[in-house]
Amino acid sequence: MTEALSTSGRVTLLEALDRLLNKGVMINGDITISVADVDLIFVGLRVLLASVETADRLRWGIREREPVESLP
C-alpha cells in the first residue's frame, strides 16, 4: 500500500499520522494499548517530522486533499 501512494497521498498520510497519533480524544480507562506502544509499532513511520522536512525536496505549494473541492 505504501509503495502505491502518490506524493500527495504520502503527504496526506504523514499529516494524518501527525493527527491520529498525537491528537484526538484520549480516554483513560481500560485501554489495552497505549499511545507509546503504537509509536513502537510504527517503526517505519516514527520519523514523521523528518519526513515532513524531506517532503520539502518534493514539489511544494498549496496542497489540498481531494475533499476540499467538494465542500459546499
Added chain:
Amino acid sequence: MTAAGFYVYCVADGPTGPTIGRKGLQGKEVMQVSHRDVRLLWSEMDAKPAFAEGDVLAHEAVVELAWAHSAVLPMRFGTVFPAREALPEILARLYPRFRVSLDRLAGKVEVGVKVLWEAEAIKEELRALRPGTERCSENLNGGSPAKSYLWRRFQEHLLERGLKEKAADVAGEVNTSLQPWASEAEVKVLRTENLLMSAAYLVRRDRLEGFRTQLGRVKEAQPRLKFLFSGPWPPYSFVGIEEPRGEEP
C-alpha cells in the same frame, strides 16, 4: 469467535447516523452505540492489534464518513477496549464533556499549516550580523583549549537564541495574518530547526474560502518560507479531551 478487543473511532453528534458498513479496521462492520444524543462508533477486533498504515487510513476514513453527516470528536488512533460493556460506560461517564466539545466544534474544520525555512541560511545571516563577536572569537582562539571550547559553546548558545527569537518573530507574523480567520489556533514554533511553524487552525466552514484566500496572501508575502497546507480535517487538534494518566475513571 469472541472479539479480542473493541476499537473506537469517534464520538458523533446525534443518537443515530447512517450505516457505515464493513469499512472498519480488519474489514469489520462499524457499529454504533448511543447515549442520549451522542453516539460512539466502534468495531470488533479479532486479534491483538498489530497496526499498519492501512489501519490509520481506515480509522481516518470511518471518522470522515461520520463527519460528513454530523460533528465528530475523533479518538486517538489505537484506542481499544477489552470489553464491549466499556463502550456505553464511556459515553455515559464523559457525556457532559463530549456534549460541550461537539457544540463547540459543530460546523468547523481543521486546517493544517506547516511552514519550513532554511535554518542554516538563517544562522549564516545571524552570524554575519555579529562581526564583532567573530573578531573576539579569533582573538580567543589563540587561548587555552578549554577557553576556546567555552567560547564556542557561548557562540552556539547566542546563535540558538537568535534563531529562536527570529522564529518567534516570523511565525508570529504568519499567525497574526491567519488567526483573525480562525475560531481557534494551535501553534508550535520550531518543532525541529527547519520546521519553523506547525499549526492547526479551527475554521468555520463558511469562512474556509476566506481562510484559503488568506493563506495564498501569506504565502505570497513570505517568499523565503515554504508552506504545506492540508485539510479540511476533522477537528483532531481541538477536541480538548485528554484524560491524564492515573485519573480515576
